[in-house]
Amino acid sequence: MQNLKLREKIEEMSGVSVLKCMRCGKCSATCPNYDEMEFHPHQFVYFVEKGEIDKLANSKSIYTCLSCMACVERCPRQVEPAKIIEAVKLLQIRKQGNNHLKPEQVSVSLDPELPAQALTSAFRKYSK
Amino acid sequence: MQEIMKQAKLKAEELLTKGVVNRVIGWTEGDFSYDCSPATFTLDNLDKFVYTEFCGANLSKYLIEESKKEGKILVFLKPCDTYSFNQLIQEHRIKRENIYVVGIECRGKVDIDKLRAFGIDGVLGCKTEGDKLICDTIYGEKTVDKVDVMLEKCLSCKGKKHVVYDELIGEEVVEEPKDRFGMVAQLEAMTEDERYKFWQNELSKCIRCNACRNVCPACSCVHCVFDNPDSNIASKANTDRFEEKLYHIIRAWHVAGRCTDCGECSRVCPQGIPLHLINRKFIKDMNEFYGEYQAGEDTETKAPLNSYTFGDREPHEFDTKEGK
Amino acid sequence: MMKISLKNLPELYSFIAKKNDLYLPIFKAGQVDFAKWDKDAIVDLNKLKTTKSAKDVFFPQSQDLVRFEVDGKKISIDEPIMPTNKQVIFGVKACDNRSFELLDMAFVEDYPDTFYEMRRANTTIVTLACAKPDEACFCKAYGIDAADPKGDVSTWIVDGYLHWMPNTDKGIELTTEVKDFFELDMDNSAVENQQSEIRAIIDRLPYSNIDLSKFTPDKLLELFNSPKWKALSEACLGCGTCTFVCPTCQCYDVKDFKTKTGVQRFKCWDSCMFADFTKCAHGNTRPSQMQRYRQRFMHKLVYFPSNHDGVYSCVGCGRCVQKCPQMLNIVKVIKTLGEDK
Amino acid sequence: MKKIGVFVCWCGSNIAATVDVKAVVEACKKEPNVVFAEDYQYICSEIGQNKMADAIRDYKLDGVVICSCSPRMHEATFRKTAEKAGLNPYMIEVANIREQCSWIHKDIEEGTEKAIVLARTAIAKVLLNAPLQAGESKVTKRALVIGGGIAGIQSALDIADAGFEVDIVEKKPSIGGKMSQLDKTFPTLDCSACILTPKMVDVSAHEKINIFAYSEVEAVSGFVGNFTAKIRQKARYVDTAKCTGCRACMEKCPSKKSLNEFNAGLDTRPAIYIPFAQAVPNKATIDPNACIKLKTGKCGICSKVCTAGAIDYEQKDQIIEREYGAIVVATGYNIINLDKFNELGYSDCKDVITSLEFERLTNAAGPTKGHLICPSDGREPKKIVFVQCVGSRGLRPCDKQYCSKICCMYTAKHAMLLREKHPETEVYVFYIDVRTPGKNYDEFYRRAVEQYGVHYIKGQVGKVIEKDGHLEVQASDLLADEQLHIDADLVVLAAAIEADDTARKIGTMLTASMDTNDFFTEAHAKLKPVESPTAGIFLSGMCQGPKDIPDTVAQAGAAAVKVIGLLSKDTLKCNACVASPNENMCNGCSLCATVCPYGAITYVDKEFRIPGGVQVRRVSQVNEAICQGCGACTVACMSGAMDLKGFTNKEIMAEVESICK
């Protein structure tokens, strides 16, 4: 299911290069919402690299990412997984024309230490 | 001006009498106010010493030869001349210990060619009164605003501060430094072809008299490349229009980073070529590319072309306002 | 005498330029110099002194001589292109007009310079009287009358008209060709009035009566050895401004330029003020600037007159007085050396 | 008239296929000054060379142009032949008609036309060439080694054993470097001290080696074979000639609060100290920042207890000037500062330590006498997490882009030793890749996994936080695709290594080039790995890039051999293509000297005869032994007085003219 065109698109949207990844897993090690995600940040990077983007796009993981940017902050290689997740999500949203997730569907088992700002920004993306 | 001249003369007399110096370099009177020449003085001819609005000549270059001679010499330097002096010190061209520098006040000098271009012909003598210049001519008395007939170098004065002196005469008038790069920026804003035409028109007037080179304090080579048949670029005339450009590019290149913008080249050009616009382009570029640098401000700082940083801009990153 | 309204002059120029190379004082980037006229040229007849003198027309700053072509190990010589065009030079002042006679002494007498000679023969000189002499003029000292310039044709500009009077055969020939542009001018009074005005001004000029009596061939050594040269020359930059604006300076150098396929030999103006003037294998004949400075003025005031029946190689145009970067000039030399001391 | 010979090489079909060599020969024959032109299949062959030598002799040639492959290939060959045939080797010019003509053009006509232009250009140049003679300079038979770690020690010993004098300059009070702080060494697990200290003793006992400990190089001038170094011997406030190393002063010193650098700051030491038991020289040093006497003027206890009377509070820094023929740079490394890695808790949690600290904690001579405890409360750790690649291989500003190379192996070593000594501890190693190229290295790592049961987990640690006296480690296990939360007692970070902070200063002093990471650049990455591009400067150990002890020792030995090779010569042949000023035109303005990267230009006042007397002028002089011939000065020179032999202004302009014909 390679789709290199899509990979290029994702790279263009996110402005990052997945080939920079050295597969250290620090993103997933940092991720506060790891358990809620079917695909984890490092897998986003890896599957985009392989061009298997549909798999990601159809997963709820794109909505469970909190966009807290912890992985962006920690990534030693400037791959910035959250931007890739965001790009996959945008790709999906654009395809669907609207959101399919309602605010109430958003996971409630969030990390209590999560900054409110991250939550608000997450809601802004999901609703409307 | 009269007062400053009197003080200068007294200072020269004092130092000569005391034996601090054995001669003085200054300006000597001519037949008309405007034709004063650089000259050396001893007590014998000091009565001919003048310092007027026509003493535009920069005396520092004469010190290359003068400072090699026996004994100390007193030199009068205007603020802009002191930069040239420092640059010559930095390049080991003059012996500081043989020179006594008296910084002399300057309020801008007058360009006789501008006066003539103003329609004032047959000038027999001039005097300043306030901002006005009153000219006695064979066709009667004429008055102009001094600012209208000042030398280009004075209209774009770097400031009235002396960067080196042993003693000062007069005041160091504080004034806003003037914009020196306006005309350069105007040229930059033109298209390549317009610029080419502009320079073609100007440089084709060049008669290769070498006045710009010979007056330039930075052009102090023992043997100039243009006089050296071995350099492969020597020539005596602008036999082809290429030569005009070659001469002026190389001349400016050789003083790039060393030119203090003293303005002598433009002052002396018999064809009125705005040579300062070439030198100032280099100055402007180097300021913009490598940080502000004023040659001759001190005697240590390395000129931009003789230093570097790792992250310098690449050769084609210079800004051309014009698109192709 | 004939006259033409100044506003009709462009038509006259245009007509003359059809058969001749027409040289006029032309304004370009702030300066007025003699240059070849074309319809876009800005003519300035009011300019008293062109920056350079008019000598370019006969003795250009550089003149191609022969050209050698080298092909492998073979060398061939291309003949030079001779200046066969007919020329008219218009607006020459009395001083410059006299300078041509002085140049003739160097370039036509004894060893003729074919380029110069040919140009001289092919050229008709239209002179113009100086309406407004300035402080640096001293032509009178050499017996030149700025009010009556005496070229092939003499002209005067008075009250919107150019008054025209041929003096020589060449002048008459040109006059015949262009006579349709002119109206007859029976009243000479306008021109005569101007002439007396000019002469009156010239009499008042500070340099008109400078004393040249000291400069005679018998004083050669005395003048040469004068201690005053040192102070006179100390500010001299050794540039060629005075030489290159001077109407009578005639020195040139012969140089080779390596072209792509051979060598172009040309001659170009040289200046005795230059440090490399007459430099030969052993070095310079005049190694110091004082010596070079002395040479220039000794030549004009002593050597040249010695060789040419007392004629000075100076016409008093005053260009050097006004153009020297450091305000040194022949008048200062004449005055200083001419003093009795 | 100069007589020029031209040879056009076929290079088999390499040239002849796209260049009509006969046509090139014919065209060259037509050129002025060419008296001989010939083509041949292989000019670089022995027959070809003989033909060339014959032509030089037979036609009495003044210059030869060879149209062949790149001059980088055979210029040296042709020059040698010319020299043998009695022609100055610099009267040879090579026209590159293979790499820059026949190989890139397909059309014969085009190729031939260009080959003729190139040949003509070479002829134009050779006509202006002047015979050049390379100068000679003498060699000072002493070497300077900067840095007294294992790299410097090894280089010094090897050089000294060959019979040359060596000075070691070490900035710390004792030589030994980082290796002296290590506990065991991989892959054999010998005790580091046991193998290092005998070498340190050898150094101190060697009659050819002079140790300047507690000293720094201040300035270096000169050039290959003739360096002069200024060495600052810092004041120890102890007369080393008198100090016996008895350590009585250390016991009595009342100021004992200084962090002990040797134990990576894990404990403290007195103000007067000998850094470790086997220190060389075994002499005390007073830390002026901690000494009460030096700070306040009161105290002086050490002076009272010193029976040798070695204490000298008035001691001053000394500057020593020495001459050297060669310099070995062995400035070593440091581990990076981990302040920027707060997610790993190094600054906040006492139990997060670096590997170097771990070395000291497990070393029998360390602060805990080799008893591994948690620094926070002294308990024995039960669960230990090792994190690799901390600060290595990253692109953020706090990261180093390179692999630090030694961490995989020492982490395996640490994990293995732990499991051996404390089988009850659980040991986790988080890795990105395990890189173990090297003899017996992978086997070593496998033993850690297979024999000692170390848990190697592919993944990184995301954060470490202290909770209830324990460390909560959150990490990813990429292969299991799960996030781990480990409750650890001790976290050991394999911090990236970086060049020592003094390296840049020394590099500038030596005009030796460095990369952006402040590692010294080798003259050629493959073929000259231990030489700096600056002649006479050699590189040993970590200063050139991350490497382990065996590699360091190997490189140290290699550098020593290069030094020995250099010092065994009495004189050196210099570069013949050097800058040369025409003093008749020189202004003495110093512009050339400001751009010279080698400091090859100096000035003298010289008398010149001028009309009517003598004039003294300041003129430049080029030291031909230092000048490398870059030509920077020639462009800085306004008057054109400075020219470059072999690449003169006239020669290059002749080439330009010929190309544009």
Added chain:
Amino acid sequence: MQVENKTFKPTIVAFCCNWCSYAGADLAGSARLSYPAEVKIIRIPCSCRLNPMFILKAFQRGADGVILCGCHPGDCHYTTGNYYARRRMTTLFSMLNYLGIEKERTRVEWVSAAEGAKFSAVMNDFVATITALGENKKLEDLRCKK
């Protein structure tokens, strides 16, 4: 104009430093990466050897483009040569452009010994640029025209 350009073969002078770019050009040759024959290379020890007079000389003699190739900044064999060259060429090219000379006629490229492909690409591009630009009219010396 189109027709003219087809027959117009520019003259290009390439100054290459001995250590990087000349070797890069050699590598382009070994790898058979072609570039137009109009490019002729002059070997100089270092990019800092390039005197502006050489560039002007080339234009005088009828070159249509001049290119300088040197080691990448930081890689100079002489450690600092290309830094000086970079400053010199930046200011010089800016000046030439100020006098109305097309800025495309002069160029500096950093080509390492390993960048044969880059050398070839640079030369192809430079020749294409100059060919499109046409003959050098602004800095020619008419005496060098036949």
